[in-house]
Amino acid sequence: MLRSLLIVEDDPGLQSQLKWCFDGYEVQIAGDRVSAIAVLRRVAPPVITLDLGLPPDPANVSEGIATLKEVLRLAPRTKVIVVTGNDDRANALKALELGAYDFYQKPIDSDVLKVIIDRAYQLYELEEENRNLALRQGKSPLDGVIANSPEMLDVCRIIEKVGPTDATTLLLGESGTGKEVLAKAIHEISARNEYPFVAINCASIPDTLLESELFGYEKGAFTGAAKRTLGKIEHANGGTLFLDEIGDMPLSLQAKLLRFLQERVIERVGGRAEISVDVRVICATNRDLDEMIGSGTFREDLFYRVSEITINIPPLRDRAGDAVLLAWAFLAKFAAQNSTKVRGFSKEALQSIEDYSWPGNVRELENKIKRAVIMAEGSQISAEELQLSAGSEESQPFNLREVRDQAEASAVSRALTYVEGNVSKAAELLGVSRPTLYDLVNKYGLK
Incomplete structure (x- = not known):
């Protein structure tokens, strides 16, 4: 897959020059702050080059600085390379203080700029890899603490x-x-x-x-x-x-x-x-x-x-996945203490553990599992043996299409509510076109 790169530049000549000189990148062009933010929401490019002199005030840097701040607010891990004029070093340094990755002074040499972009992308990928590794290995060494949420x-x-x-x-x-x-x-x-x-x-x-x-x-x-x-x-x-x-x-x-x-x-x-x-x-x-x-x-x-x-x-109800994780830990503990042959839960039992709101939190869960282990008649604890009332929330699906549809419908509904039903503004928030938003509204029966 081609790497995504956003170039924010209002000069048509430079737009044309830069669009075709970066091999290995899918280049997006934006000429002002509004279109740049729209591309950011739609594509989420890891690297952006940003000219500080943008309309409606290209002679000053106010619009470019505002764009930089909004980009870093929406996507703080994005690497922004600020492009400035020869006599604009002070504003370049100000951009670095605000969180820009690097700056490059005009006139533009595409070969030099590509080296800076390549390095920015490599750093972004390294940081993402480290972040994902930390999430995968994010288990706490704290004694007695069982959690993964x-x-x-x-x-x-x-x-x-x-x-x-x-x-x-x-x-x-x-x-x-x-x-x-x-x-x-x-x-x-x-x-x-x-x-x-x-x-x-x-x-x-x-x-x-x-x-x-x-x-x-x-x-x-x-x-x-x-x-x-x-x-x-x-x-x-x-x-x-x-x-x-x-x-x-x-x-x-x-x-x-x-x-x-x-x-x-x-x-x-x-x-x-x-x-x-x-x-x-x-x-x-x-x-x-x-x-x-x-x-x-x-x-x-x-x-x-x-x-x-x-x-x-x-509370336990706000810790996604921890109730089931703790249930398995308590099962192993009480099965060993009581020398029973209970080794697991039925599918319905696990679903009821996940759906239940647990007003008594971990203490209630521990008591329920201990009782179920003692009273279980088979090798698996059933939903009936847990004696849990109906969950306060709907069961969460595992099917990825269902999960995606639910999230998509929720996002569209929130965006429309946030802008009081203004379709253009909602589409901009979601990073999609107006026709796409109309299709989503019809798909999920939203009004």
């Missing part, structure tokens, strides 16, 4: 960057999304992994006991305090403290936690001595902390302390 792989990459630091981290996500698993993963890739990982659920301990659980207490501090007892914070010294459901921490205790985070010292209940503690803190909650701050039930200054790094964990 782009959403969770993005989360894993953030954790890989945050883990080696000592930044206080806040994990936000619905109940059952795996916040503690990710907190442990952060601990395991940190320099503190040889020291304790200590977790405490702030919602599961009565308010009257939570302070002593966290900070410890001295002998005689209260009735029943027969000896000095270290709290969770001291037990985590040198390692990581995980405060789960921090949104449920009572307001009276938040001030004391804030002081610990600021000073890294604690006082045991009933004690007077300040004790220095070296601990990394990770917090998690399924509550809306912004709303709680507005209602006065969560301290704003504490929020800023615990959220040096904030990581949003997507």
Whole structure:
């Protein structure tokens, strides 16, 4: 296949000269910004040569710079080679600052320009190859994390960057999304992994006991305090403290936690001595902390302390493909634990796993698979044994023609809606001609 090249040039003479002097390229010509963007949307050329002096203001570079910005906004990986006059070096440098790949000064020598274009195309292909390789090998080395969806792989990459630091981290996500698993993963890739990982659920301990659980207490501090007892914070010294459901921490205790985070010292209940503690803190909650701050039930200054790094964990329903991937992992785990002969799922069972909305997230999926493994009568788990209600979404097809048709119809509908039914503007957005758009509208019954 010929390589695609777009030449943006308003001079008819240069257009004719350049159109035929690049062997191995399918050359597209555009004389202004509108036609250049239309070609970009339709063809998506990897390399573009761009004359900065374009109509309606060919004497200046404003239109060329605007074209460059729009090209890089729509296709940021495109290699743009800016073509300038001999006395226009300042604008060429400005274009490079904006993201252009290279510049070339007129008069044009097609042989020299072809070398620059060839190098740009080779770099583009190399970057695409590396990007595709990274996507194919985009599995996270995080211990305990099973994911292959782009959403969770993005989360894993953030954790890989945050883990080696000592930044206080806040994990936000619905109940059952795996916040503690990710907190442990952060601990395991940190320099503190040889020291304790200590977790405490702030919602599961009565308010009257939570302070002593966290900070410890001295002998005689209260009735029943027969000896000095270290709290969770001291037990985590040198390692990581995980405060789960921090949104449920009572307001009276938040001030004391804030002081610990600021000073890294604690006082045991009933004690007077300040004790220095070296601990990394990770917090998690399924509550809306912004709303709680507005209602006065969560301290704003504490929020800023615990959220040096904030990581949003997507719910399972928004993680394409992860439900089935996790189901296979849980099947292997529980089949080994229960010594059963269950080895797989029926086709209908896999479809029901994919279609179900999983309001309880990964925790619900784990419980469903565990029950099904125990109750299964054959070597495969059936849809009935999973006991899932009907999915909230339509089943996604595997047939490529169906997938393409669905995506095409959706794109046409969105484009028409975006421009309030203006066919010319919709065709421009989609990168197709008006007749083609009319054919698509008729094909999919859109109005």
